[in-house]
Amino acid sequence: MKLHSGLPYWIVKNQLFDYYNPLRKDVSADVVIVGSGITGALAAHELCKAGLDCCVVDKRSIATGSSAASTALLQYEIDLPLHQLADKIGEENAAFAYRSCLESISDLERILKETGVNADFERVPTVFYASDAKGEDIITKEYEMRRRHNLPVDMLSKEDLKRRYGMNTYAGALTNGESAQADAYKAAVGLLEHHLGRGDLRVYTHTEIADIEEGNDGCRLISVDGHTIYCRYVVVATGFEAGRFLPENVMKLTSTYALISHPVDSRLIWPDRALIWETADPYLYMRTSSGNRIIIGGEDENFGNPKRRDRLLRKKVRKLEEKFHSLFPDIPMTAEMAWCGTFSTTDDGLPFIGPWDDGDRVYFDLGYGGNGITFSVIGAQIIRRALTGCPDRNDEIFGFKRLD
Structure with a gap:
C-alpha cells in the first residue's frame, strides 16, 4: 500500500x-x-x-x-496530555514517559552531532494552546501536573498569546527551548x-x-x-x-494531511519559530522550515482506504488554510505543496x-x-x-x- x-x-x-x-x-x-x-x-x-x-x-x-x-516536530509532549495519560497508566508512569521523551530530543541531537549528520535539527519552543473554552481547562490541568513533576512548562494567558505570538485563541502552555524540529x-x-x-x-x-x-x-x-x-x-x-x-x-490507522506554504516574509513569522499545536482532537499543528515556509498538518480522520484518503486531499488542505488564517489573520500564507499519509495511533x-x-x-x-x-x-x-x-x-x- x-x-x-x-x-x-x-x-x-x-x-x-x-x-x-x-x-x-x-x-x-x-x-x-x-x-x-x-x-x-x-x-x-x-x-x-x-x-x-x-x-x-x-x-x-x-x-x-x-x-x-x-513533519518532524520533536516535542516531549505526547498525543495524550500528561494528566489524561496519568488516568490510563498512573501518574508516575505517565511522568516517566514524558521525561523519557524529553531526554530523547537531546539524545537525538547528540547522535546527529557524533555522526556528523546534518538533518536540519533546530531547537525551538513549543506553544500548546487551548482551541476553545474547554481547552483552557486542559491547559490548566496540564500545567499543574507538569509543574508537580518538574517538567518544563510556563503558562500563557490569552493576552500573552496575542501580544507575543499574534494568535487569536485562548490560554496556552509554553515549553521554552526543550523542543526541536528536523528533517526525518x-x-x-x-x-x-x-x-x-x-x-x-x-x-x-x-x-x-x-x-x-x-x-x-x-x-x-x-x-x-x-x-x-x-x-x-x-x-x-x-x-x-x-x-x-x-x-x-x-493500533488503529489514521489518515493525516499536511501542507507547506510559499516562502513567507521572515518578519511576519511568529517569534522564535515555535512549534504550535492545540488541545482539539484531532489537533492542528504547525512549524516553520529553514526557508521561511510554514508547515501545517492535521485534519486527521480514521483511515478507510488509500483512494478515499487521497480524494480528500484538496478539501483537507483548504480546511488547514482556513484554520491557520483564523489563528494568524495577519500572516499571508498560501499552500504550495500538500500531501497526505497513513499512520498508526494507540489508545494511550x-x-x-x-x-x-x-x-x-x-x-x-x-x-x-x-x-x-x-x-x-x-x-x-x-x-x-x-x-x-x-x-x-x-x-x-x-x-x-x-x-x-
Whole structure:
C-alpha cells in the first residue's frame, strides 16, 4: 500500500538517495532490522555502536515510506496530555514517559552531532494552546501536573498569546527551548550512509520479507524472492505495516494531511519559530522550515482506504488554510505543496517497543502516534539494552505487557 500521496516537501527538498541493493543470496547477521526509515536507521545506529553485526532490509528505496512524509516536530509532549495519560497508566508512569521523551530530543541531537549528520535539527519552543473554552481547562490541568513533576512548562494567558505570538485563541502552555524540529528523511538517510561508509552495516533495498520464522536459537527471514537471512534477532521497524507480524491488532490507522506554504516574509513569522499545536482532537499543528515556509498538518480522520484518503486531499488542505488564517489573520500564507499519509495511533498515545512475549527473538520498534521520532530514539535504546543484557524500565511502560 502507498503510505503517502501528494508531494511531500522532503522529497522535493532533498536529493533522493540512489541506493539499489536487493538481496540476491542467502546471508546471515546478528540482527536484521526490517524498515529503513528513521526508526530503523536509529535502531541500526544503536546496534552497530554496540558491536552487533546488523543488516537493514526494506521493500522500498531507503527512507521513502512514512519518514518521507513526516513533519518532524520533536516535542516531549505526547498525543495524550500528561494528566489524561496519568488516568490510563498512573501518574508516575505517565511522568516517566514524558521525561523519557524529553531526554530523547537531546539524545537525538547528540547522535546527529557524533555522526556528523546534518538533518536540519533546530531547537525551538513549543506553544500548546487551548482551541476553545474547554481547552483552557486542559491547559490548566496540564500545567499543574507538569509543574508537580518538574517538567518544563510556563503558562500563557490569552493576552500573552496575542501580544507575543499574534494568535487569536485562548490560554496556552509554553515549553521554552526543550523542543526541536528536523528533517526525518535526511536524518534516516544520513545515519544509514554513516554506517555504510564505516562498513559496519549492510542495507538490502527492494527486498520484501514474506515471513519471519522464530526458533530457539534464532530466526529465519524469507524474502518474497525466496532468499533467506539467518539471524539471532529481528527488529521490526515498519510502523503500521508491522501488523502482519503481530499476533493481534494493537493500533488503529489514521489518515493525516499536511501542507507547506510559499516562502513567507521572515518578519511576519511568529517569534522564535515555535512549534504550535492545540488541545482539539484531532489537533492542528504547525512549524516553520529553514526557508521561511510554514508547515501545517492535521485534519486527521480514521483511515478507510488509500483512494478515499487521497480524494480528500484538496478539501483537507483548504480546511488547514482556513484554520491557520483564523489563528494568524495577519500572516499571508498560501499552500504550495500538500500531501497526505497513513499512520498508526494507540489508545494511550504510547508506542509499542520490545518482544510480544518474554523470550521472543522478534522485537518490535513501533513509534505510533505523533511522537514517532522521539519514540524511535527511545525504542532504539531499549532494544540495544535488551540485546546486550541491560534491563530498562522503559520496556515496562512502552512494551506489550501494558495490554494485559
